[in-house]
Amino acid sequence: MGDQDVIGLAVIGAGYWGPNLVRNAQATPELHLRHLCDLDVDKARRVLGQYSTVRATASLDEVLADPEVHAVAIATPAATHLPVALAALEAGKHVLVEKPLAATFEDGLKLVETAEQRGLTLMLDHTFAYTSSVQHLREIIRGGELGDIQYIDSVRINLGLVQPDVDVLWDLAPHDLSIFEAILPDDVVPVEVAAHGSDPIGAGVVCVGHLTVRLSNGAITHVHVNWLSPTKIRTMVIGGSQRTVVWDDNNPAQRLSIYDRGVERSVEQQKISYRTGDMVAPALVEREALRTMMAEFAASITEKRAPLTDGRAGLRVLAVLEAASESLRSGGLFVPVHQVEGRVSP
Numbered sequence: 001m002g003d004q005d006v007i008g009l010a011v012i013g014a015g016y017w018g019p020n021l022v023r024n025a026q027a028t029p030e031l032h033l034r035h036l037c038d039l040d041v042d043k044a045r046r047v048l049g050q051y052s053t054v055r056a057t058a059s060l061d062e063v064l065a066d067p068e069v070h071a072v073a074i075a076t077p078a079a080t081h082l083p084v085a086l087a088a089l090e091a092g093k094h095v096l097v098e099k100p101l102a103a104t105f106e107d108g109l110k111l112v113e114t115a116e117q118r119g120l121t122l123m124l125d126h127t128f129a130y131t132s133s134v135q136h137l138r139e140i141i142r143g144g145e146l147g148d149i150q151y152i153d154s155v156r157i158n159l160g161l162v163q164p165d166v167d168v169l170w171d172l173a174p175h176d177l178s179i180f181e182a183i184l185p186d187d188v189v190p191v192e193v194a195a196h197g198s199d200p201i202g203a204g205v206v207c208v209g210h211l212t213v214r215l216s217n218g219a220i221t222h223v224h225v226n227w228l229s230p231t232k233i234r235t236m237v238i239g240g241s242q243r244t245v246v247w248d249d250n251n252p253a254q255r256l257s258i259y260d261r262g263v264e265r266s267v268e269q270q271k272i273s274y275r276t277g278d279m280v281a282p283a284l285v286e287r288e289a290l291r292t293m294m295a296e297f298a299a300s301i302t303e304k305r306a307p308l309t310d311g312r313a314g315l316r317v318l319a320v321l322e323a324a325s326e327s328l329r330s331g332g333l334f335v336p337v338h339q340v341e342g343r344v345s346p
Contacts, residue, residue, distance in 0.1 A: 146240025
């Protein structure tokens with residue numbers, strides 16, 4: 001690539017998320033930001049600031065034609081992910097794309113297959129997967145510290161920005177689903193989902209949603225997402241046969257609490273007993289997840305390997321969302337989740 005293998009990057013989209021990608025790309029030594037592309041060039045210029053050497057442009061074609069651009073990071077509306085990401089892949093560029101991967105499973109599959117055929121990195125901006133909390137959860141769950149996963153309860157509610165083009169499930173649930181994707185063992189995957197939702201304010205889309213996801217080991221996970229809550233709650237309880245973790249993302253002083261307490265059943269005596277052990281709060285190193293994610297994007301390109309949140313991880317999240325939408329339309333019945341092979345090992 002030249003310049004000691006520094007990766008030339010373009011960010012596509014200068015709206016809500018684009019500026020965060022710009023800031024973290026500029027703080028990642030392995031990346032050199034060359035372009036910020038947005039249909040509103042003035043907005044792109046405002047994001048970059050008066051003295052930036054990064055080029056602001058409205059032309060995607062111009063960006064993709066630049067031989068010094070090796071990769072693009074896409075922060076545009078979900079409906080545009082297919083044409084923008086496909087054009088980038090066909091131009092030989094590595095792609096980082098904001099969640100969700102695409103508007104439909106079929107579109108997402110087209111992107112995954114194109115990237116694989118061309119030997120290019122396709123990575124999802126599943127930011128939570130790169131937080132210290134989730135990386136610690138991944139380590140202890142996959143290491144067997146919790147035992148067998150028995151249930152997961154997740155709540156993600158706040159006074160949110162009601163989106164005109166997607167419902168609350170497609171807006172907020174990808175965070176929780178991508179966390180499940182990152183932390184669960186390879187052999188524990190979603191197999192069916194039931195979705196229920198309501199639109200109490202007449203927004204025309206579901207604003208309060210509940211997902212029940214059945215996993216391949218028989219466990220149930222539950223996700224509650226809500227745009228209408230005056231308080232912000234981000235908690236997840238992960239129950240295992242040995243230990244249980246409570247993750248409170250709004251408590252930076254103690255995000256994770258690991259409880260050695262639980263209920264056990266003796267098969268021989270047909271008796272229920274209760275285990276009352278200690279609670280441990282692991283010390284976590286706080287760091288910006290987006291910075292870690294950008295470093296992973298660069299490393300996956302340089303090392304020619306799949307990133308943690310690769311295209312197939314994005315496709316698995318998309319499969320659950322699509323099944324959830326079908327369940328909503330069918331009155332909340334369980335709908336099978338399309339299975340996607342291939343997971344990134346730790």
